Amino acid sequence: xxxxxxPCKFMLQYLKDFxxxxxxxxxxxxxxxxxxxxxxxxxxxxxxxxKKLGFHHxxxxxxxxxxxxxxxxxxxxxxLDKNFNIILTKPDNFPIILMTYTxxxxxxxxxxxxxxxxxxxxxxxxxxxxxDPEDKVLVWPDLVYIELIALILxxxxxxxxxxxxxxxxxxxxxxxxxxxxxxxxxxxxxxxxMLVYFDPWIAGILFPLFIIIGTSxxxxxxxxxxxxxxxxxxxxxxxxxxFMYGWIVLWVFxxxxxxxxxxxxxxxxxxxxxxxxxxxxxxxxxxxxxxxWVIGLNKPLPTNPLVxxxxxxxxxxxxxxxxxxxxAKTWLKDMFKAYGPVRYSFLMLFGLLxxxxxxxxxxxxxxxxxxxxxxxxxxxxx
Amino acid sequence: MSKxxxxxxxxxxxxxxxxxxxSIIRSGVPRTRRQRMYAILGNVFLxxxxxxxxxxxxxxxxxWCMGGLSFFLFVVLxxxxxxxxxxxxxxxxxxxxxxxxxxxxxxxxxxxxxxxxGAHAMVLTVWLHxxxxxxxxxxxxxxxxxxxxxxxxxxxxxxLSFTGYxxxxxxxAIWAVTVGSNMARAHPFIGSEGPGAxxxxxxxxxxxxxxxxxxFGLLGGRFVGEATLLRFYVLHCIAVPFIxxxxxxxxxxxxxxxxxxxxxx
Ligand code: HEM
Numbered sequence: 001x002x003x004x005x006x007p008c009k010f011m012l013q014y015l016k017d018f019x020x021x022x023x024x025x026x027x028x029x030x031x032x033x034x035x036x037x038x039x040x041x042x043x044x045x046x047x048x049x050x051k052k053l054g055f056h057h058x059x060x061x062x063x064x065x066x067x068x069x070x071x072x073x074x075x076x077x078x079x080l081d082k083n084f085n086i087i088l089t090k091p092d093n094f095p096i097i098l099m100t101y102t103x104x105x106x107x108x109x110x111x112x113x114x115x116x117x118x119x120x121x122x123x124x125x126x127x128x129x130x131x132d133p134e135d136k137v138l139v140w141p142d143l144v145y146i147e148l149i150a151l152i153l154x155x156x157x158x159x160x161x162x163x164x165x166x167x168x169x170x171x172x173x174x175x176x177x178x179x180x181x182x183x184x185x186x187x188x189x190x191x192x193x194m195l196v197y198f199d200p201w202i203a204g205i206l207f208p209l210f211i212i213i214g215t216s217x218x219x220x221x222x223x224x225x226x227x228x229x230x231x232x233x234x235x236x237x238x239x240x241x242x243f244m245y246g247w248i249v250l251w252v253f254x255x256x257x258x259x260x261x262x263x264x265x266x267x268x269x270x271x272x273x274x275x276x277x278x279x280x281x282x283x284x285x286x287x288x289x290x291x292x293w294v295i296g297l298n299k300p301l302p303t304n305p306l307v308x309x310x311x312x313x314x315x316x317x318x319x320x321x322x323x324x325x326x327x328a329k330t331w332l333k334d335m336f337k338a339y340g341p342v343r344y345s346f347l348m349l350f351g352l353l354x355x356x357x358x359x360x361x362x363x364x365x366x367x368x369x370x371x372x373x374x375x376x377x378x379x380x381x382x
Numbered sequence: 383m384s385k386x387x388x389x390x391x392x393x394x395x396x397x398x399x400x401x402x403x404x405s406i407i408r409s410g411v412p413r414t415r416r417q418r419m420y421a422i423l424g425n426v427f428l429x430x431x432x433x434x435x436x437x438x439x440x441x442x443x444x445x446w447c448m449g450g451l452s453f454f455l456f457v458v459l460x461x462x463x464x465x466x467x468x469x470x471x472x473x474x475x476x477x478x479x480x481x482x483x484x485x486x487x488x489x490x491x492x493x494x495x496x497x498x499x500g501a502h503a504m505v506l507t508v509w510l511h512x513x514x515x516x517x518x519x520x521x522x523x524x525x526x527x528x529x530x531x532x533x534x535x536x537x538x539x540x541x542l543s544f545t546g547y548x549x550x551x552x553x554x555a556i557w558a559v560t561v562g563s564n565m566a567r568a569h570p571f572i573g574s575e576g577p578g579a580x581x582x583x584x585x586x587x588x589x590x591x592x593x594x595x596x597x598f599g600l601l602g603g604r605f606v607g608e609a610t611l612l613r614f615y616v617l618h619c620i621a622v623p624f625i626x627x628x629x630x631x632x633x634x635x636x637x638x639x640x641x642x643x644x645x646x647x
Contacts, residue, residue, distance in 0.1 A: 158499060380577040
């Protein structure tokens with residue numbers, strides 16, 4: 001027995017180091033992004049690869065059980081690890097554990113039902129939800145009882161949770177002692193994570209505003225009439241792909257990073273790493289203007305901010321104002337015709353804004369870009 | 383159906399036919415189809431529902447019950463919140479100690495836990511409800527507007543949760559709110575460190591500065607302090623729930639007016 005312990009420990013440590021390595025946003029975000037179209041295939045080609053690579057097994061009972069077991073294994077390992085345990089067992093982090101499970105389970109459930117229906121539709125049958133419109137059930141007792149039972153079960157769950165986990169209360173408020181890291185409530189940590197890449201006026205104001213407006217506008221921008229009132233994937237694959245990417249990767253995943261992987265000074269720490277407040281990360285980010293004038297042309301930065309930032313301003317203007325009409329004339333011609341100018345413009349605006357987050361992330365990771373446009377005089381940094 | 387059984391009246395039937403019961407619940411004990419439909423229609427709370435529904439609509443697998451749970455949690459939070467208000471005083475002097483007393487002095491002191499965990503759970507159930515509505519394509523015409531009302535409800539839910547986060551007045555609270563409200567400082571034009579704020583000036587006098595910007599308005603001061611606590615308390619206990627209730631009324635009304643729960647044609 002004892003002889004086995006050492007290699008086991010070694011293996012476990014190896015696995016933990018590997019997970020730490022994978023968790024770094026550069027790696028995990030890239031993996032998720034690259035895998036995404038294979039998991040939620042938006043086109044025929046991806047659909048074929050999706051089948052070939054076996055991703056469709058994710059949405060079967062076996063896939064669901066495997067997913068739940070994987071998540072559980074990760075949390076159990078974390079619970080037994082002395083570093084991850086500290087973060088995992090903070091009472092206010094319990095909702096995130098709950099979020100991980102419920103998000104996975106319900107996305108799985110929705111997709112499973114969608115696949116069942118897709119198959120039925122392929123065979124020319126009606127979706128699973130369909131029943132003869134004349135054949136209705138009475139709300140009393142058929143619905144009222146379900147509601148009553150759901151209500152009782154949930155009350156029990158809430159009371160048990162409340163008895164087992166005391167609500168957190170830290171030291172009394174002290175405006176002079178800033179905790180490190182200072183974190184927003186967990187449901188805003190995705191936004192706080194975006195602060196790494198954007199200034200507050202974008203990550204804290206523009207993005208939230210456009211997330212709210214953009215989400216509200218989904219019904220007005222999705223003109224696909226199919227798949228109304230039943231689970232389905234095939235009939236709405238592009239819509240589901242876009243929504244799920246924003247939802248899972250740009251929102252839920254960033255919350256997970258912000259909660260579990262961001263320690264003192266908002267530095268990255270792998271889940272099994274110790275949150276060392278003295279960890280130093282080299283900050284050698286460079287503005288686009290410096291790249292252009294100083295490194296490219298070997299000149300000093302111009303003093304006029306508009307001249308200095310002209311390249312960044314042009315690039316941004318191109319991205320926001322020129323790219324949409326250009327795409328409308330070329331690659332997205334059919335889409336432009338189908339959507340009409342107003343709907344198309346809004347769709348582009350929301351889409352480009354959403355894409356700007358991963359774009360800026362990669363510019364930061366690959367060329368250490370700090371700001372595309374940097375006019376600190378006017379607090380105008382992009 | 384019930385005629386045969388009527389010979390030997392059960393206690394429930396006797397009660398159901400009494401003047402008292404009939405004055406409150408006119409349908410009596412809902413046994414016949416007619417009575418059962420009337421039980422829904424004649425009750426101000428239950429008649430949120432139609433009397434009859436298509437078969438898929440009452441299945442847990444279709445709605446996941448998440449909208450209903452969100453509403454249920456809102457009710458739980460209202461009730462526990464009212465109980466908490468009996469003990470809690472929103473001042474820098476008392477807030478923290480009142481929270482401690484809630485756990486230590488008040489019998490069965492888990493109201494704070496139920497309130498806090500319920501609030502976290504509500505954020506989750508609302509998100510999952512949105513996911514369900516998306517996955518079933520239920521936002522498509524004619525339900526577009528109700529989706530928009532839903533997004534407003536979700537925003538209000540998160541804002542409710544955020545304003546409540548400050549009230550325990552511990553380190554977790556003020557720093558989470560400080561981090562959150564610092565964003566407001568960067569609001570274009572109306573935040574003191576937002577782009578364009580310096581344009582709003584008369585000569586040398588800045589109109590938008592740390593003592594007049596939108597963050598100042600939210601916090602009632604330059605820092606998270608006494609005035610902020612009162613402001614967040616009022617927002618959390620009265621203003622936002624009030625607005626949320628109005629939008630919920632619209633949300634529920636619209637579900638019915640948009641043709642009831644969505645389903646395949
Ligand atoms: C406080 C938050 C909310 C409450 C209490 C609430 C409550 C409900 C309830 C009880 C239903 C009935 C069907 C069901 O349970 O699924 C419903 C349906 C609906 N909700 Fe919500 N909801 C909330 C937030 C949202 C959000 C965030 C969205 C979307 C962004 C949304 C969009 C809709 C739509 C479109 C329907 C109609 C669905 C259908 O006909 O299938 N709601 N809501």
